[in-house]
Amino acid sequence: MKDNKLNQLSNESDVISPKLDGKSTAVKVGIDLGTSRSAITTSKGERMVMASVVGWPKDAISAKVFGHRVLVGDAVLENRMGLQTCFPLADGNLAFTQNAGDQKETLRKAGLHLFTALRQAAKAAEGQSVHAVIGAPAEATRENKQAIIDLAREAGIDGVMVVSEPFAVAYALDALEDAMVVDIGAGTIDLCRMAGSLPDAEDQVTIFHAGNHVDARICELLREQRADIQFSPNMIKKAKERFSSVVDTNKRALVTFPVNGRPTEVDITDQIQTAVGELVPHIVDGIQKLVSTFDPEFQHRIRSRVIVSGGGSQVYGLQEALEKGLEDLGGGRVMILDDPVFAGSQGALKLALEMPAEYWEQL
Amino acid sequence: MSAESNTSENDGKRGQIRNVEELRNKGIQKVRVVGESQLKEMAREAAARAVLELAEELKVSEEDRRSLVGRAQKQILDGDPGPLPQIIPSPVSKPDAQVAHLPDEEQVEESPATLGLQEQEMLIQLSKLISKDWRSELATVRDSHKSQVDRLEMRIEELTRALRVTDQVLTKGGESVVNPASKLKPFDNKKEELLDQLFQANVALREISASHGAGSLSADSEEGRMS
Ligand SMILES: Nc1ncnc2c1ncn2[C@@H]1O[C@H](COP(=O)(O)OP(=O)(O)OP(=O)(O)O)[C@@H](O)[C@H]1O
Ligand SMILES: [Mg+2]
Numbered sequence: 001m002k003d004n005k006l007n008q009l010s011n012e013s014d015v016i017s018p019k020l021d022g023k024s025t026a027v028k029v030g031i032d033l034g035t036s037r038s039a040i041t042t043s044k045g046e047r048m049v050m051a052s053v054v055g056w057p058k059d060a061i062s063a064k065v066f067g068h069r070v071l072v073g074d075a076v077l078e079n080r081m082g083l084q085t086c087f088p089l090a091d092g093n094l095a096f097t098q099n100a101g102d103q104k105e106t107l108r109k110a111g112l113h114l115f116t117a118l119r120q121a122a123k124a125a126e127g128q129s130v131h132a133v134i135g136a137p138a139e140a141t142r143e144n145k146q147a148i149i150d151l152a153r154e155a156g157i158d159g160v161m162v163v164s165e166p167f168a169v170a171y172a173l174d175a176l177e178d179a180m181v182v183d184i185g186a187g188t189i190d191l192c193r194m195a196g197s198l199p200d201a202e203d204q205v206t207i208f209h210a211g212n213h214v215d216a217r218i219c220e221l222l223r224e225q226r227a228d229i230q231f232s233p234n235m236i237k238k239a240k241e242r243f244s245s246v247v248d249t250n251k252r253a254l255v256t257f258p259v260n261g262r263p264t265e266v267d268i269t270d271q272i273q274t275a276v277g278e279l280v281p282h283i284v285d286g287i288q289k290l291v292s293t294f295d296p297e298f299q300h301r302i303r304s305r306v307i308v309s310g311g312g313s314q315v316y317g318l319q320e321a322l323e324k325g326l327e328d329l330g331g332g333r334v335m336i337l338d339d340p341v342f343a344g345s346q347g348a349l350k351l352a353l354e355m356p357a358e359y360w361e362q363l
Numbered sequence: 364m365s366a367e368s369n370t371s372e373n374d375g376k377r378g379q380i381r382n383v384e385e386l387r388n389k390g391i392q393k394v395r396v397v398g399e400s401q402l403k404e405m406a407r408e409a410a411a412r413a414v415l416e417l418a419e420e421l422k423v424s425e426e427d428r429r430s431l432v433g434r435a436q437k438q439i440l441d442g443d444p445g446p447l448p449q450i451i452p453s454p455v456s457k458p459d460a461q462v463a464h465l466p467d468e469e470q471v472e473e474s475p476a477t478l479g480l481q482e483q484e485m486l487i488q489l490s491k492l493i494s495k496d497w498r499s500e501l502a503t504v505r506d507s508h509k510s511q512v513d514r515l516e517m518r519i520e521e522l523t524r525a526l527r528v529t530d531q532v533l534t535k536g537g538e539s540v541v542n543p544a545s546k547l548k549p550f551d552n553k554k555e556e557l558l559d560q561l562f563q564a565n566v567a568l569r570e571i572s573a574s575h576g577a578g579s580l581s582a583d584s585e586e587g588r589m590s
Contacts, residue, residue, distance in 0.1 A: 145568055161565045176553060196553055198560035335404075351561065354554065359562045363569070 026129040026158065026360070029122045030348025032165060033134055033148065035089045035187030036211065036311070038114065039345040040121050043353060048121045049341055050074060054110040055083035072117040077234070086110040091187040091208055092137030092165075093144045094151065108151070115155035122157075129158035131360050133348040135165035138183075138190040138199075139206035159363045163351060165344050166192035167199055169309045169337075172347030178301040180290060182283060183344065184312025186211040189279070191286045193294060193302050202293065205286045209279070211312050215240060217275035222268065229257040229266055239268060244276045247317030276315055284325035291329060303332035309340045410526055411435075414519070435519045 028043040039049040050073030057063035062082035076085055088095055088111035096107035122130045134148055145162045152160045166181035170192065175181070177196035182189065189207040192199050215237045222229065222236075235257070243253035253269040287306060291299050303326060308318065319334045326332035337343050414435040418428050 142568065149565075149568065161561065162568065163561060171557075176557065198557055198564065351558070355558050355562065359558070362562075363565065 026131045027122050027124045028349060028352040029118075029130060029132045029157075030168070030345040030350065030352055031118055031132055031134045032168070032342075032344035032348065033089065033136065034185055035087070035092050036185070037341075038118060039342050040118050041342055041345040041349045042122050043349065044123060046121065046123055047342055047345070050117060050121075051077055052089050052114060053077060053085055053087050054113045055079065055085045058082055058084050070113050072113050080234075088114050089187065092185065092190070092206070093140055093187075094147045097141075097143050097147050111147075111151050112155055115152050115157065119152075119156045130156070131159035131352055132157045133161045133163055133168070133352040133355070135168045135344045135348050136162050137188050137206055138164045138166055138192050138204035139188075139201075140164075159360045161351070161355070161363065163348060164190070164192060164199060164204060166190045166204070166309075167194075168345075168347035168351065169307065169343045170194045170347070171351055172343050173307060175305065175307060178298070179305040179307060180287065180302045182287070182306060182308045182310075182313075184210060184279070184283070184308065184310040186311065189283060189286065189310075189312070191283075191290055193290045195294070195298075195302075203290070205289055207282050207286050209282050211237075211240075214244075214275045214279060214312075217278065218268070218271050221271040221274060225271070226266065226268075228259050229264070230259070231257050240272055240276070241311075241314075243269065243272050244314070245273060245316035246277045246280060246321045248273075249316065277321075279312065279315075280318075280321050280325055283322060284329075287322075287326065287332070288329055300330065303329065306332055306334045307337065308334060309337045309343045311340060313337060313340045407526060 030041045032039040034052055036052060037049055038052045039047070041047045053073065053076045055071045055076035057066045057068065065082055066079070071079070071083065076083055086106060088107055090098065094107075094111050096104045096111060099107055119130060122132075124130050132152060134152060136145055136148055140148075140162075148162050149160045165185075166183045169181045169183060170176060170179060173179075175194055177194050179194040181192045181194070183191075187208070187210055189210045191205040191207070193203050195203065215233055218236050218240060219231070219233060222231065235255070239253060239255045243251070243255075245251075252267050253272050254265050254267055256263050257266050258264070259266070287303070291303055294302060306322065306326070308322070313336050319336050322334045323332060326334070339346075415432060418432045418435070423431070
């Protein structure tokens with residue numbers, strides 16, 4: 001959108017320096033760049049979450065409705081029918097880095113639009129710079145981290161640092177040692193053990209079996225067991241978010257689906273519980289991997305402070321299920337975050353604010 | 364609180380689940396099951412709050428009060444990594460007459476509304492016990508500041524022990540969950556180091572020229588694709 005202007009902007013503020021100490025007045029933001037949704041928290045006290053999706057009119061008729069605009073966020077999902085939609089992130093990473101040709105460019109542009117929307121959400125004043133700490137998946141490749149930095153800068157974010165997403169969550173809670181963070185997202189589950197220093201590759205595990213897989217699994221089970229009902233992945237995702245549970249409850253997941261074109265209430269409790277329940281052993285495995293490769297003397301400490309964040313942490317009964325799974329490993333204590341949507345962006349903001357000003361100047 | 368399907372080894376636990384379900388059936392959509400560990404932390408928090416409120420009533424210097432509260436919280440929260448309750452520099456000195464209706468109900472209301480009924484009940488009992496105990500204790504030690512402080516310290520120790528017992532009772536099988544290592548050492552130096560490491564990592568990231576080769580991750584989800 002404003003490609004070249006951006007570099008100029010940051011240079012100009014150095015030269016003209018209209019606000020005198022323009023650097024210290026930069027808006028600081030923390031961004032949790034997620035596969036299904038991205039959250040931003042700013043030093044001005046703003047917080048916002050948007051679906052990580054970009055859309056533009058499908059055809060001439062839709063263009064009349066939407067204009068020749070590019071939409072970002074939940075509005076895209078609401079107007080899905082008239083829009084060409086594009087999710088710029090896959091499995092936690094910017095998808096364009098894994099694609100080629102036309103599609104690569106479309107995905108890259110979509111990513112740029114997402115960052116531009118996030119930049120706008122920072123509500124920086126005219127000429128005011130934005131410094132962002134951006135959470136990426138624990139096992140993001142170097143290329144991906146660089147791609148995040150490049151796109152964010154192209155979208156007008158002046159200073160960018162990338163940090164592992166679960167580390168940001170740990171930082172938000174001051175859980176810098178003797179702890180483990182499990183971030184259950186849509187594309188990935190990211191685990192990270194905290195041992196007092198910046199976590200490196202050995203301290204982190206990424207599991208590519210997360211919310212999206214659960215959705216796909218529910219669809220699969222339904223197709224197998226209820227071939228008569230019609231549904232879209234989005235309907236399934238919504239139903240899952242409403243009824244997900246890994247324990248038995250009296251509450252049945254009664255969802256209305258078209259059956260032969262007629263709206264019919266269907267009980268999909270078992271399918272949801274099965275699919276969601278399949279996450280638990282994956283998570284326990286991941287925890288075990290990080291515990292068993294840790295200094296034996298301190299293993300019990302990280303086990304006794306497992307912090308769960310991300311949208312998937314909202315599964316009913318998950319804490320008990322995980323603690324039960326940990327019993328075989330000698331037991332553990334699991335804590336579910338109250339604010340899983342913003343925990344990552346809040347930690348990233350905290351990092352941005354506590355990062356010495358001279359560091360920001362060098363970036 | 365464990366509620367694995369069809370494996371109700373413990374009827375009491377099933378009972379708690381039903382309570383939560385009752386709420387659900389009343390139309391409350393979001394119900395969080397609170398586990399033992401969270402409950403234990405809440406118990407600690409309740410105790411810490413009780414200390415704060417009671418310390419406010421002491422007629423000692425601000426410095427003494429702070430140090431006392433600091434030590435009390437250190438002990439109570441020992442092994443608990445969670446955030447410390449704020450040490451409020453006593454805003455208005457409360458007349459003794461108000462002591463009578465100090466904390467109980469307030470305390471309960473402050474604990475998250477998402478608690479199960481039985482957990483709430485336990486917390487209510489616990490905070491009542493704590494505040495009742497402390498108040499009668501206070502009445503007998505008002506004679507001199509010195510002894511007041513001494514006795515309070517003793518009570519804090521007792522309270523800490525009581526909390527540990529609560530911890531153990533709450534823990535299935537009674538295995539010890541008390542982490543003896545204090546988690547309250549200041550993080551400031553560590554944080555500086557961490558921030559420095561993070562900065563250096565980002566500088567390095569920038570210095571390596573980007574070679575946007577194809578990654579090896581599978582993208583079999585809906586995301587990252589066009590529709
Ligand atoms: N109540 C719920 N029960 C189960 N899953 C839920 C619930 N609420 C949200 N989710 C799922 O959580 C996922 C979104 O979580 P989150 O926003 O943390 O992911 P993300 O950050 O976009 O993804 P990632 O971290 O993988 O990039 C989705 O799969 C969503 O369906
Ligand atoms: Mg995420």
